[in-house]
Structures are given as structure tokens and as C-alpha cells.
Amino acid sequence: MTDNGVGPDLVTHNIILSAYKSGAQYLKALSYFELMKGTNIRPDTTTFNIVIHCLVKLGQYGEAVDIFNSMREKKSECHPDIVTFTSIIHLYSLCGQIENCKAVFNTMLAEGLKPNIVSYNALIGAYASLGMSEKALLVFNEIKQNGFRPDVISYTSLLNAYGRSQKPEKAREIFDLMKRNNWKPNLVSYNALIDAYGSNGFLAEAIEVLREMEQNGVEPNIVSICTLLAACGRCGKKVKIDSILSAAELRGIKLNTIAYNSAIGSYMNVGEYEKALMLYRSMRKKKVKPDSVTYNVLISGFCKMSKYSEALEFFDEMMELKIPLSKEVYSSVISAYSKQGQLTEAESMFTTMKTSGCCPDVITYTTMIHAYNAVENWNKAFALFQEMEMKNVQPDSIACSALMRAFNKGDQPAKVLTLAKFMRDKMIPFSDSIFFEMVSACSILQDWRTAIDLIKMMEPSFSVISVGLLNQLLHFIGKTGKTETMMKLFYKIVATGAEINFSTYSILLKNLLAAGNWRKYVEVLQWMEDAGIQPSIRMYRNIFSYAQISSGTEYAAIIQERIESLKRKSENQVSTSKLYDSPLPTLY
Structure with a gap:
């Protein structure tokens, strides 16, 4: 085209951008958009919709919102349409900002745009992601009230909402309603129902759905297998894990990293450490690359069975593979060092975590407090607790209990009662271990009055x-x-x-x-x-x-x-x- 002296027009540019989008070549689409801006062709709403879609897929949410806001300015030549608003609803859903999803939906209505079935589905999906089944149902009913017919995605999203709100029976009702209304459940629908049962401990029902989908001509995929494997771990079914892995093999479903992680984690949860280890070795042999989740499952699992040396060997492998360390891995490794009495190594790992830009969370801080507790260094444990406050990391009852134990072991019972007052001020719930340490402190101090008040507080429980x-x-x-x-x-x-x-x-x-x-x-x-x-x-x-x-x-x-x-x-x-x-x- 350019050889003939004819430059591409807006339609051509949009066709090329759309092709990159359809081929999941999002970075290429964005690069092409940058080249397009160097021409005299001005983008239209379709152009921006494609760019926003690509930015969302790449997780560049801030840039996507900036484009959306610029389109809404009065001086803008192209304003957002239904597709734009729907993409932004989906964006906020991915970020977990559900209130913003509803706000964007309401803004769309206020600007005179009529939602379509895709917009409604995006909002139901947002509510479903957090298990907000009642609000998802309201939107579902609104679809029908406004003259639309809910489709497979509508039913599947509502089904998912009930599954995530621990109502598998309601999820089944929606699934059956979908079929009665002449919609054929697809693979996503079946997987959502499997998850609704599996995530709530109904393993037998989840497996029955797998059989049902095959009988209806829908082939299970790796998501189906991952969901069932995770359910096995929750239910403590050792034999079922083996059966599901065999079922995947018979159906020619190759396990990916997520599936291996689910299976290894399930074996760990039911105490089958040797099988977990064998599966990990199989994973490496088949050239499936482990990730930070894989190693966190293995490291934390072997720590739980007091095999700290083996746990640290996995950490060494992880470092060799140059896999980025997650907060969970840092916490597990710190715990392993602490349990072996290697406080210096635990401190070094904690420092490395902070300098690498991975901010410790309450679990990591609690792990370090336990480490100082083990060597009866209440001063350092207390300093770490104060650092949590400075870093705006909200302590929980487990962290407070660990510090109380350090205070009691360090013959500082008065500080235990001071910390209890801090917990009340911060509305941190009292656990059994908190009460235990407080009673111990009262015993050391012979503080009868505080003990009586404590007993009165505990009576309802x-x-x-x-x-x-x-x-x-x-x-x-x-x-x-x-x-x-x-x-x-x-x-x-x-x-x-x-x-x-x-x-x-x-x-x-x-x-x-x-x-x-x-x-x-x-x-x-x-x-x-x-x-x-x-x-x-x-x-x-x-x-x-x-x-x-x-x-x-x-x-x-x-x-x-x-x-x-x-x-x-x-x-x-x-x-x-x-x-x-x-x-x-x-x-x-």
C-alpha cells in the first residue's frame, strides 16, 4: 500500500490493531499504536478501545484508566462507548475494586448509554469474583427486567458467585436453570460448578460433575483437573488424588505448573510427603518449570514435618533457577533457619527481603518475632513489632501472642498487659493463646484484680x-x-x-x-x-x-x-x- 503512495487510513490502522489484539500480541499492538500517533491519522473510539483492552491484558491498569479519563474530557474528539465502559468495569474487577465497577456502570447510565448483555455480565462477574452472590443476583434479575435474555456467561457468572459464597447447592440450582432455559453449559460452566463443590469440600459431587460433563460431550481440561486436585487436598482424600492424576493421563491432559502445584499441595495437605516429592521430581523430569508457588508448597510442607534441611535444599534449587522469591517463601525459609537455631541466617534473609523491595507482611514479621522468641531476646522481638507499626503493617493476634510469649519468657509480664491494652485499642481479637499469655503474666505479677477482669471477659467464650x-x-x-x-x-x-x-x-x-x-x-x-x-x-x-x-x-x-x-x-x-x-x- 505504501509502495503505491497510498498511506493506511484509520480503518486500516484499526484492522491491524485488532489483528494484534485477536492474536494476543498485546505489546505489538501498543507499539503499533505509538507509530500510529506519529502520523496525521487521529485515533477514534474503536482505536482506544483496542488499546485499553491490550493494556488491561498486560496488567497496565493505570495507563488504561488514564486513556479512559482522557476520553471523558469535554475537549476529547472521541468519547467512551459501551465497549469502553465495559472494559473499565472488567479492569476494576481484576483489581478487586468492586465499588468502582458499580460506579463506572452507574456513570455509563448517567451519560445516556444503555448497557448491553456484555456490560451486565461484566458487572455480575465482578461481584462473583468476591462471592457477592446477592448483588450478582440483583444484576442478573436486572438483565431480564430491561428486556435482555441472560446468556451462558450470565448464568455461569451467577453460578460462580454462589460457589464462592459457599453455597454450592444454589450454584447447582443456577446450573440446572440454565439448562431448563435452553442454554447449553460450556466448559467454563462445568468448571465453575466443579469449583463450587470442590472448594466447599464436596469432592464426590465435584467428581460427579466431571462425569456429567463428559457424558454431555464436553471434554474436561487442565482447569477441571486443577480444581479437583485442590479439592482433594481440602477434603484429605489420598486415594482420590491418585485417581484424578490417572484420569488426566488417560484423557491426554498434560499437567502444567498450576496442576502440579495443586497436586503437590494436596499430597502435602494429606501427609503424603513422599508422593509429593515424587511428583515434583516427575515435574522436573518432564521439563515443566516450577514457580515460586511450587517451592513455597514444598518448603513450607517440609518445615511442618520438621525437615528443615530438606526445606532449605529446595530453597537452594529455587535460587539456582533464579525464581523470584515471594513473601511466603521468605517467611518459610526464615522459619526453617530459625527452627535450626540459625538466627544469623534468618536475620540475613529478612534483611535481603526488605532490600530486594519485597515488603514483609504480618506473617513474615511474626516469623521473625518467633525466631527472637526462641533465643529469648524480647528486646529485638519488641523492636520488630514497633517496626511493623512504622511500616503500617497491622499486627494480628498471632503476632501479638508471639510477642507476649517473648515478654513472659523475658520476665516482662507487665509489658504483656500493656500489649493487651494496645490490642483492645486496635480492636485486634483475643485468641486462646493471647488469654494464656495474659493469665501467665497475671500469675507472675500476682495481679488478682486483672485476672478477675480477664475471666469475666472470657466467660462468654x-x-x-x-x-x-x-x-x-x-x-x-x-x-x-x-x-x-x-x-x-x-x-x-x-x-x-x-x-x-x-x-x-x-x-x-x-x-x-x-x-x-x-x-x-x-x-x-x-x-x-x-x-x-x-x-x-x-x-x-x-x-x-x-x-x-x-x-x-x-x-x-x-x-x-x-x-x-x-x-x-x-x-x-x-x-x-x-x-x-x-x-x-x-x-x-
């Missing part, structure tokens, strides 16, 4: 608090000599239906005996028997010894009669002579 923490509370109160208060707390714990074990009764008995309350001691022994928890021999021997030494002949006879009566009711009766002849048990 007794039914879900761990038995270890409840036992610690009883022990703390009991050792102060306040046995009546201890027993009142025990009654409240029982009333909530919280778990009570052998140690709970042991704490009560020990403190009752120390206070000389033998009547309540015998009563607690009876409660143990009634609860189906067999008292230890030592528990009986303790009260016999007390009766002989402290209670005089009259009370000793009464106590012995009570114990004998109690033992006759026990299913596992132990004779008095055996009690005296037995060696001292280690229990209690």
Missing part, C-alpha cells in the same frame, strides 16, 4: 476455649488459695458444656487438699467417677494420708468410709490394701 487454657485459669486461682472462687469458676465452665479432662479434676483436687477442704475433695472424686474419668491411685492415697495426719481419728474414719463407699460404686474397684501397697504413681 468458655464453651469454645481450649481445655488447656481453662485449666490454667483454675490453676492460677487455686494456687492463690481462693478455692471457693476456683470452684465457682469450675461450675460456670461445666454449665457452658466446655471440655473437662483428667487434668481439670487434678487441679481442683490439688488445691482443695492444700486448703484442707476434704469434703469437697471427696465430692470431686465422685464427680470424676460420674463423668467416667477414673481417679488415679495417688488421688486416693493423698486423701488417706491427709485423713491420718491432719483430720484426727474421727474425721479419718469418716473420710475412709466415704472413700470406701465411692470405690464400691466404681466399675474398676481397687481395694484399700492395694492402695497402700501400690508404688507411687507418676500421674497427678
Whole structure:
């Protein structure tokens, strides 16, 4: 064309740009657009729509929004149309800025543009990405109210919204509704339904959908396999992982990096570390390139099974392959060094992370606080916590618990209670471990008043608090000599239906005996028997010894009669002579 002295016009330029776009050659499209700007041909709305599409595909969202805003200026020669607005809705959806999606949609309406089915689908898809099923349903209904007919994409997006909002049954209803309305589900629809079941722990139903799609002539793809593999890990189904991998092989579906990551992660989740390792070796043998997710799964998995040397070997491989380190990998490696007592290496890795431009998150900071906790250096742990605040990294209950533990180990219990006040001010929720450290601090400080306030705070949660923490509370109160208060707390714990074990009764008995309350001691022994928890021999021997030494002949006879009566009711009766002849048990 140019050889004949005829330059390309706008239509030609747009055809070329569209060809690059259709061929997913987004960088070439942008380069061509730059060349086009050097000509006398001015771009139109179609041109800008193609460029915005390419920028979104390349993740250059800021540049795409700039073009959109420039098109909306009054002096602009070409203004945004339905396609432009729809692309921007999709852009904000990818960024997770759902409120902006709705704002752009409303702006489109305000400027007199009538949404089409693609615009509506983009908005439903935005809500679906965050599991906002109620809002997705409102838009879905709006499609019908405005005279449009929802298509396969509309139904699939709504189905996906229900899946991500943990409503797989509703997802199935939408899937069936789509078929009743004479729309044929496509591969994406089936994969969305598989994910709706699989991500919510319904593995059998997810596998049944896979069979259903094949029966209906829709061939599963790698996304189907990845979804099922991830579901296996969540459900803890060892055998199913093998079956799904075999199914993929039989169907000629070659595993990609994501699929391998899902399978390796699932094996790790169910404790099949050897199989995970074998699959990783197969991955390398088949020249499928691992990524940071692969190594994070392996490194964190081997750390969980205390195989820190192996975890660090994977880190070395990752460095050799020059794979960029993610925050998760940094945290896992720091943890591995810390667990092996290599604090210097852990500190070096933490410093490298910051200098490389990878900002530590709360998990990484918590990992380092645990590292300092292990070497009982509360000063450095506290300095790191303060650095979190300076860097605007919001601490969570796990980070606070780790620092509290460091304070208690460093004989700084007052700082534990100060940190608890900070948590209340920042509205950071209190966990079992937080309460545990606070009770420990009160015990060290002998701060009875704070402990009582703490117990009142915990009372509504007794039914879900761990038995270890409840036992610690009883022990703390009991050792102060306040046995009546201890027993009142025990009654409240029982009333909530919280778990009570052998140690709970042991704490009560020990403190009752120390206070000389033998009547309540015998009563607690009876409660143990009634609860189906067999008292230890030592528990009986303790009260016999007390009766002989402290209670005089009259009370000793009464106590012995009570114990004998109690033992006759026990299913596992132990004779008095055996009690005296037995060696001292280690229990209690």
C-alpha cells in the first residue's frame, strides 16, 4: 500500500490493531499504536478501545484508566462507548475494586448509554469474583427486567458467585436453570460448578460433575483437573488424588505448573510427603518449570514435618533457577533457619527481603518475632513489632501472642498487659493463646484484680476455649488459695458444656487438699467417677494420708468410709490394701 503512495487510513490502522489484539500480541499492538500517533491519522473510539483492552491484558491498569479519563474530557474528539465502559468495569474487577465497577456502570447510565448483555455480565462477574452472590443476583434479575435474555456467561457468572459464597447447592440450582432455559453449559460452566463443590469440600459431587460433563460431550481440561486436585487436598482424600492424576493421563491432559502445584499441595495437605516429592521430581523430569508457588508448597510442607534441611535444599534449587522469591517463601525459609537455631541466617534473609523491595507482611514479621522468641531476646522481638507499626503493617493476634510469649519468657509480664491494652485499642481479637499469655503474666505479677477482669471477659467464650487454657485459669486461682472462687469458676465452665479432662479434676483436687477442704475433695472424686474419668491411685492415697495426719481419728474414719463407699460404686474397684501397697504413681 505504501509502495503505491497510498498511506493506511484509520480503518486500516484499526484492522491491524485488532489483528494484534485477536492474536494476543498485546505489546505489538501498543507499539503499533505509538507509530500510529506519529502520523496525521487521529485515533477514534474503536482505536482506544483496542488499546485499553491490550493494556488491561498486560496488567497496565493505570495507563488504561488514564486513556479512559482522557476520553471523558469535554475537549476529547472521541468519547467512551459501551465497549469502553465495559472494559473499565472488567479492569476494576481484576483489581478487586468492586465499588468502582458499580460506579463506572452507574456513570455509563448517567451519560445516556444503555448497557448491553456484555456490560451486565461484566458487572455480575465482578461481584462473583468476591462471592457477592446477592448483588450478582440483583444484576442478573436486572438483565431480564430491561428486556435482555441472560446468556451462558450470565448464568455461569451467577453460578460462580454462589460457589464462592459457599453455597454450592444454589450454584447447582443456577446450573440446572440454565439448562431448563435452553442454554447449553460450556466448559467454563462445568468448571465453575466443579469449583463450587470442590472448594466447599464436596469432592464426590465435584467428581460427579466431571462425569456429567463428559457424558454431555464436553471434554474436561487442565482447569477441571486443577480444581479437583485442590479439592482433594481440602477434603484429605489420598486415594482420590491418585485417581484424578490417572484420569488426566488417560484423557491426554498434560499437567502444567498450576496442576502440579495443586497436586503437590494436596499430597502435602494429606501427609503424603513422599508422593509429593515424587511428583515434583516427575515435574522436573518432564521439563515443566516450577514457580515460586511450587517451592513455597514444598518448603513450607517440609518445615511442618520438621525437615528443615530438606526445606532449605529446595530453597537452594529455587535460587539456582533464579525464581523470584515471594513473601511466603521468605517467611518459610526464615522459619526453617530459625527452627535450626540459625538466627544469623534468618536475620540475613529478612534483611535481603526488605532490600530486594519485597515488603514483609504480618506473617513474615511474626516469623521473625518467633525466631527472637526462641533465643529469648524480647528486646529485638519488641523492636520488630514497633517496626511493623512504622511500616503500617497491622499486627494480628498471632503476632501479638508471639510477642507476649517473648515478654513472659523475658520476665516482662507487665509489658504483656500493656500489649493487651494496645490490642483492645486496635480492636485486634483475643485468641486462646493471647488469654494464656495474659493469665501467665497475671500469675507472675500476682495481679488478682486483672485476672478477675480477664475471666469475666472470657466467660462468654468458655464453651469454645481450649481445655488447656481453662485449666490454667483454675490453676492460677487455686494456687492463690481462693478455692471457693476456683470452684465457682469450675461450675460456670461445666454449665457452658466446655471440655473437662483428667487434668481439670487434678487441679481442683490439688488445691482443695492444700486448703484442707476434704469434703469437697471427696465430692470431686465422685464427680470424676460420674463423668467416667477414673481417679488415679495417688488421688486416693493423698486423701488417706491427709485423713491420718491432719483430720484426727474421727474425721479419718469418716473420710475412709466415704472413700470406701465411692470405690464400691466404681466399675474398676481397687481395694484399700492395694492402695497402700501400690508404688507411687507418676500421674497427678
